[in-house]
Amino acid sequence: MSMTISEKILAQHAGLDSVVPGQLITAKLDLVLGNDITAPVGIKEFAKFGAKKVFDRKKVALVPDHFAPNKDLLSAEQCKFMRDFAREQQIEHYFEVGQMGIEHCLLPEQGLTLPGDLIIGADSHTCTYGAVGAFATGVGSTDFAAGLATGEAWFRVPESMKFIFHGTRFQKWVGGKDLILYLIGKLGVDGARYRAMEFAGEGIAALSMDNRFTICNMAIEAGAKNGIIAPDDKTFAYLEGRARRSYPLHYSDLDAHYLEIQEFDVSEIPLQVSAPHSPENAKSVQEASGIKIDQVVIGSCTNGRLEDLRIAADLLRGKKVHPEIRCLVFPGTQTIMRDAMREGIIDTLIEAGVAVSTPTCGPCLGGHMGILAKGERAVSTTNRNFVGRMGHVESEVYLAGPAVAAASAIKGQIAHPEEVS
């Protein structure tokens, strides 16, 4: 029976020959993830099970990244609660501050998310790992708790939607962020609700892994259960030296069934921004050009990887952040930070007047390290611009990729990179 890549992964983990959309299955998990916000709630639920130990201490990842390094006393208590649990349970993949990074940058980098894996994470952006060909989806704390106790989760097999990006002639500066914002603009924030989003075509094949992570990261912003890209030579090259176990390769059958197939030509997609207060408010950067801003954030699980920082540094080299702008950069992991230092990226950014932070989710969800005051406006490479997301209920966030963010930091208003290069 023909199946999509998502269906094949689910079938394999459910011990079935095949599955069909709509089917309810119980499936075995390769990795269960939690963070300092969601894990404490889940750990308390876990305690309600008879189980004393997690199902497999090597298949659990705990990352204090949201309100860490501890932003206040209550956050310190939550981080400590998770840390104590990690020690007691001897969780192999607990990442202490100093080792930790933003979870969705960190786990792939550490080789913990592999093609064909079935992963749940108590964080909605767990869908990021689809970029390596895993079926990965966000859940809440109770599903996380049940996953810890049983190593299993229930799933409703999602209908698949395929998005084919033709061509490789990207407009200058256009990257994964622009493709996904453009797509969410077309679909709306519930356009792929409960669905599997499969990204394919020459355009996707031409993109680096960093760009692919950005695309899969935001599948949830269209309401999807997961985003996925079939593994190819770039995936294998990325996994070289990272993967410490073998992995199966799954590919969608040529006659697999899709609820819908949409096709785009990458050459027609301009640089995007998404206006407040929804990721679906995508438009070309020209349409938002000149809007005055107060802050620029470059980082997050969406765009905190080395290539993102490199793009920002290329634009900021020899230039200064506008005097009325706070420009904050959050490298996604310690490794990314160090690689950026070795490449001279951090030096370039600091020279330009950027504040560079240790990895944290920080201002993306209005946690700390760059909260917006009433009436303030930011351009941010993060993934959500909901009301109050980065601070005050009357603040605003425009979502963009790193090139638009860096150009806007220099200009003090939303700007196209051509205006500053």
Place this chain on the structure above:
Amino acid sequence: MGKAWKFGHDIDTDIILPARYLNKSTPEHLAAHCMEDAGTLFAQDVKAEDVMVGGKNFGCGSSREHAPIAIKACGIKVVIAESFARIFYRNSLNIGLPILECAEAVAGISQGDEVEVDLATGIIQNRTTNMKYQANSFPPFMQDLIRAGGLIPYIEGRNKNA
């Protein structure tokens, strides 16, 4: 019977429970800040048995279970929406917060209407307008989850019967 609290489309979990309150997870703390950024006095004025009504894609965004926990701890009897975002849907069933999908009821209920809901049958009655609606029924597995009162009692029950 309770009063309807009506909200629009795409109500995200940042609106239901702003991230600045995620540094603590007790139900009372979360309830005190529920819908705080929606520009209503919801958390202050909500009463037990009241119902929450939303449009399409209710509960989109973050996976924070704090959002349905906050709604439940406010005393909300049921959330009625045109449709739910998938993580919120799972979380609600998992923690035993009743939810119902019914576009007709959403269209027919206004802020402040007196609404009575029979969770067993999915029948929603608007006592203010004297209209009656039938919510979509859940698949059998989800009905079992709901009957058990959430995922953990469901799994415990299954283990006992195994």
